[in-house]
Every structure is written in C-alpha cells, then in structure tokens.
Amino acid sequence: MKRSVLILTLSLVFVIGISFAALGYQEAPQLAELVQAGKLPPVEERLPEEPLVVELIEDIGKYGGTWRRGFTGIKDYHAFGRHVYEPMLRWPRDPRDPVQPGLAKEWEWSDEGKTLTLYLRKGLKWSDGYPFTTKDITFWWYDIELNTKITPAPHAEWVIDGEPMELEVVDDYTIKLKFAKPNGLAETVGLAFHGNQWPLGFERFGFFAPRHYLEQYHPTYNNAVDYSVFEEKVFDYNTERPVMTAWKISEWGPGATRLVAKRNPYYWKVDSAGNQLPYIDELVLTLFEEIEALNLRAIEGGFDFQFRRISLSNYPAFQLNKDRYDYRILLWPDAVPSKLCYFFNQSIEDDGLRNIFQNPKFRQAMSVAIDREQINEVSYLGLGVPRTFTVVPDSPYFEPDIEQLYAQYDPALANQLLDEIGLKKGSDGFRTRPDGSRLEVTVEGMDWDKATLDEMELVVAAWNDVGVRASMKTMSREIYWIRATSNEIQVATWTESRAIDPMVDPIWVFPFDERSWMAPAYGSWYKSEGKLGKEPPAYFKEMMALYDQYKVTVAPDKQKEIAKKLIRTHAENVFVIGTVGMTPNVVVVNNDFRNVPETFTTDWIYMAPGTLDPCHFYFDR
C-alpha cells in the first residue's frame, strides 16, 4: 500500500464524508415511505459515519427496477454472490491498482509486517440494523475458522509457520491481526479475496459473520442445537440471516425455481451526490436446468445484464436478435490464459515418460507444433487471442515479451527440438522413446462442449503430425477430477482462470497442490510439507522457495518482483501449454441498463463483476 495514495484517498473520503453530513443523504422512495411510517430510522442513522463513496462508471443513477438474471441451481451461488462482493478490503477495479478500502476504511502495517491494524467504519450496521463491530470478526475467527467441527484447518494465509494468527481487539472498531512472520497474503488473499461474510456459498471462506444472529444456533453457545442447524442458519441461502450486502435474499427455499433479493436498507455505500445505494430495487434470478434454455431466454431479452452461462457459440443469434428485443452485446475478455490448456504431467509414475515430459525442449516442441490461428477460427469464432499460457495484459505481472513465447506455429522447429532430445522418428513417421520403445501419450479431458472438443482434436492431430503418437479420451467430470488429482493422467486438460493475479492461488504457476496438474504428486508434496506425494526436482523446488518468500513479503514492490520472476520462469519453461486465451464473455445488457463499462477483464478471483460495484448499476427509465 503506497502510504501517500492511502492518505490521499482517505482524506478525500473524509472531506466528502464531512460535506455529505452537511448536505444530508437521499434514499430510495420505498425506504423514505417506511421512514415516514416510522418503521425505519432515517437514512442518516442507517448509514455509517463515513459511508464508502462509489466511483461512478457513467452517471448518477435513478432508483428502481428489477434486475432479471438466470442461474442453474443451488450450486450456482456465484450467479448471485459475485454481485454482492462486500469484503473487508476490496480488489481494485483496475487490477494494477492497490487493494482498496471496504468495510475497513483504513489499515496499517507495523512491527515489520507482523501486525496489521484494521479500522472499521464507525456505525456500520447489519441488514437488520444491529451494529457491525469487531465482535463479528472474533466470532468468525474463534467459533468458525478455529472450530475444527466447522473448519478442519484454518486458511493458509492466517497460519504462518504453523502458528495461527492472534487477534487483539482494541475497541469495537479497531482490531489488530498478529502474525509469527510478515504476512504477504493478508491484504490480498485474506482480506480482499477471502474477506467476505462466511461462507460464500460452497466456498467456505470469509472473515466475519453476524455474531448476534448466529450465537443462538452455535453449539458452543447453545447446547440445544447441533452443527447441522448452525450450517443451515449460517448458509447464504438462509433468508433470515443478516448481511452486509446491497441486496439480501428474500425468497428462496427447498425446491424453489427462482431467487429474489431485495434492497438492504442499511447498506453503507453512497454515490457522489449522497444517494444511498443500491439504485436497483431487487434482483430476480430464474432457475434454468438447461443451459440452452437459459441462453434462449437471454436471446429473447429476458435478462437485463448477464454474461454467466451465456455461450459464445450463441453469439450470432444474439447479434441477430439484439435490436428486436432492445439489448446490446458487449464482448468482455475472460482472464483465461487459454480457454483449454494442456498439462504434461511431470510427476507421472512412468519413468520413461516422466523424463521426456520434464525436458523443457519437449514441452516447447509440443507448444510450437500447434496452429493456434486455426483453433481460434474453428472453435472460438476468431474472437480469442492466440497466446502463450501466461498472465493477461491487465495483470500487474504482465510483460509483453512473454505473451507469444513458443506460441508461433512452427512444425519444423518442433521436429528439430524433438530430434535433439533423442526421440527418433521411425519409418512409420512416429517417434520412439530414447530407449527405442514405443512413445504414446493419452490426452484426457472432460465431456466439454463441442467447440472445446474440436480444439482438443486439432491439438492431438498436430502432435501426431510431428511424430508424437497421441490419442484423446474424455469422461465425466467426477471420474476425470479424481483421476487428475491422483496423478493418473499423462496429459491433463482444463480451463484455468486466475490470469490476473495467479499468486492468490498459484495452482498453474508451479506444483502448488494436487490441482496443479503439471505435477500433482509434487503439488501434494509441497502442500503437505513433504508428508505426501513425491519429492520434486530442483527446478520446481526453486519456484516453491520463491513463493515461500513471496508469502512473507509485505512490501508491494518486492512482492511484484518475485511474482514477475515466477511468471517468467513459468512461461519460459512452458509448464502449461496454452492455445487461445482471453476468449470473450458474451455480455447481454438491456439498452437502458447503465453504469456498465464497454470492456472489462473478468476473473473469478476478482469476483467479476463485483469490482464494478453492481450496487450502482441502474435503469435509465
């Protein structure tokens, strides 16, 4: 955190806050009615002393309207959850900026990065009007995160050298987080990414929970209930549970076919004119079991703003119908390094294959054997970007020279590299292992959509063309996932995102855990600190050591330096082979739906579109 920027932002917020106090705040007409009727305190009392002022994307909005969306079921919590992204500290809208204030208005490092002091906004209130204080943080830490009945092990960013952090409550609005060593993950992973109300659907991470409501359902405080009651009450779909978000789920239950969320009268953000947010009255999410049915509803203008679950293959149909149904189409690049990526498993049991896969020249050859332009045309309507598997231009770690590293189409170079490492071509046109035995690799994948399977076929054919006998196998996700994480797949495929800040969850950068399919067994070794899996070779150990160093670095500049080094090493070694990335999301936006930018890189780590502040989207009617 640059202190000057921090001070500047804070003083600005403070000045604006003061001027509002003088000007007074405005609120939605329906809330004004409730205030008139005496059912709700006036807006000045509902807002905190210093409400967060949302930076407008277009204009100051108008109150009212229902935001219609579609989703695919209870597991699709993100269809709602990402529009109510309210953590302790916020990811910035532009990923190159530092982390921004959220529920905490400021924060301060001391003790050489071993203590972090958080200052909450005074007067924050839960959606039922009860004050939000540091007690809601301690409740989460002691009764959820450290309770092994609920959380088997606290999240890694809060455990430094095997020691969980210690909390020191100064008062209702000030809390100190103390670590055994400097904590480089606290701001980003801990407070911006995981800093939400626990548990965020099925993710089961967070930083606070409504103590005043949950205590009565927690077995520690109430002998009469068990943990299944607690899980039910703490869950995001519970319509009684207080929240800190712009909208609160008001209609949802067993077997329901739609989810309704209504405005939170105690929401703590305003626009630059002092209007309490959100502008939009309610969100209605309709459940669709079938993705195509959801897409059809979108084609006929049934949604006001949505890109989740909209298929790129329907892009032509959207273009044909947009004027008839009065909506516009935006193409927002997804922060995927590559829509489909290929992991040569460097920890595979087969010694012969492992030696080949561990050779960087082999992976480079496999990468340049692929014609990415052709894949872009065949599978992605020419709308993607042929590129190396690395971070996207919006990432703070991006360096232009690595984006096309080994991404050129050059079968001659591929053949030359393969010859160099002793994989001789036989009379049948296929290569053998250095010991003369048959070389054959199986590329495995899930039963993806047609575009993705087409791409897989093209890649497998390209590898056969340079003499590496390859075949492809697809299966259902359940079977595939188990095979991949248990180190059984030779060449795994997947859609990886995390291309803006992969350091948050660096599973594709180096073997981080069993989900790092370039070497799942080495990943398990790293995650379990050597107890499980296999010991990795030196080049991976170096990367693991670098990341260990990243974790205990608090200075942003130094952190960035380490991350850039890791990203560069990853690209140069082609640990993952990518083809066509940054494939666009088809964004369907109603013509009168405003405060939506023309372009935006979406990433799940950044809770897209959460950082656009959906609370200030509005209908211009």
Add this chain to the structure above:
Amino acid sequence: MIAYIVKRILGMIPTLIIISIITFIIIQLPPGDFVTTAQAEIAASGGGMDASAVEAMRIRYGLDQPMLVQYWRWVSGFPRGDFGYSLEWSAPVWDIIAGRLGWTLLLSGLALVFMWLVSIPIGIHSARNQYSLGDNVFSFLGFLGLSVPDFMLSLMWLVFATMTLGISASGLYSPQMVDASWSLAKFLNLLNHLWPPVVIMGVVGTAELIRIMRGNLLDILNQQYVTTARSKGLVEKVVVRKYAVRMAINPMISVLGMQIPKMISSSIIVGFVLSIPTVGPIFLRSLITQDMYLAGTILLLMTVMLLIGNFLADIALAWVDPRIRFEQ
C-alpha cells in the same frame, strides 16, 4: 374382490423393500460421492475447495460411514414421513419434492388423458376403415410421433416459439406474469405453458396406443361373434361400440399401467428442457451431483407410483372385464 385388493397391497410391501435396497446400491455405484462431485463442479465454475475441507464435509454428511449405516439412516425415517436430508439443498427431501410432485402428477395425468382421448377414436376409425386414406395418414403421423424423441420435440417447440412466434415457452408462466396475482389472464397464461409439454409427452404414447387399438379392433371385428351379430342384422354402430370396442379396450387398460413409467421418464426430460418444476429436473440434478437421499427418494416414489399405477390398472381391468373378476 376385496380379498384380491388386500392381497395385492400386501404383495407390494416386500417389492418396495427390495426396491429401496436396489435403489440405494445403484445410487452409490458411480465412483466418488456428493462431496467429490461438489468439489469438481465448483472448481469447474472457477472456485476452489481443498482436500481438508472436502474431508470435513464428508464427515459432516456422514458419508464416511459404512453403506449399511447410511441406508438405515435413510429408511428408518420413512414411517415418520422423513425421507432424509438433501445434501445439496440443505433441506429435508420431502420439502423439496412435495410441491413438484403435484406438477409431475398433473402433467403425467393430463398426458395420459390426452393419449386416450386421441388414440381411441383414431384407433377405431383406422380399424374400421383399414387402408383408407385416413388410416394411412394417421399411421404415418403415428410413426412420426413414435420416432421423434420427446427432448427433440421440446427443443423444437422451444426454438419455434421463441424465435418465430416470439412467445415465452419455458417455465410455467411468462416472465411478466410470474409476480402477477391470480387472474383469468394468468390462468390462461399457465394453460398456454401447460399444453405443449402435455402434447409432447403424449405424442409418443399416442402412436403406440393407436396401433394397439387398431390391431385389437381389427382382430375382434374378424371374430365369429361379430359376424354373427352382423348377420343377425344388428346396426353396425351397435356392433362396433357395444361388442367389439368393449373387448378391444382391455389391452388399452393393461397398457395404461405400462405407460406410467414412460410418462414419468418423459416428464423428467420435458420438464428439464422446458424448465417446468416437475420432479424431473431435480431428479436429474440429484443423480449428477450424487445427492443420494434425494435421488433415492425420488426413485423410490416413482416406483411406488408405478406399482400403484399397475395396481389401479388391474382393478380397472377386473372391473371392466367380468372374466377376470370371476377368476379371483
């Protein structure tokens, strides 16, 4: 007759017990369990859950217990009307399916009525005018209906209604009607969303029933007693309606029992494609996510519906046909 009914009902109990065991085993057969599926699904949509969280979830849901214990936990609740807990919805199974069971029964029932109303007159017409133009046209349409699968018809209707007619085809109401209070307009809107699935579900069975009705009636019209009736000078109408059709209808009743499972599986597919809240979509999802108590209960309830359907068909047959009644 009463002894017959009681015997049949008692006979259903062991069948149900065996079915509940088989159901439970089948649901446990695929590799992995609810938790691994959840982990994979969340990862695919861009989330992440680590191995320790997965293990904790497994313990919380009791998935680490032996299968026998899990089975007992499920069935022991039945007498109390407790069908277990859905892992995915975090809610009792019965609460989830109770509302949807009604729509399933309504759609299936309407589809059965539709099948009967359409197939009997056509079957009679075809048999009486064998190889006429009408017979050939209906046979052609019948075979077309038999050969186009229901999901295809649903998709075709969805695309046709949305793209060409510009009307909403999925769900129970048009989007603007969902929140409206009950009125004639809303009721008509509901009917407009109900008849396509009913017709789609009925089409396949209709073709089959037409063939059965036609074949049977043809057989009977060639039998000696019909010839006798005709030669004695009975009006053709009476010959057909009073003598031939009453005999030919018996197989239609037995087939009714067999149509019920088809209607149920069809309601799953049609409900899924047209987003209609039958138990179908939930059943499919619960199978995919391995939400075992929910899937098991739905499977079990379907079996019960099948048994009851067969039972009712048998009684109806006994009631219509004195020969069966007297045999008991």
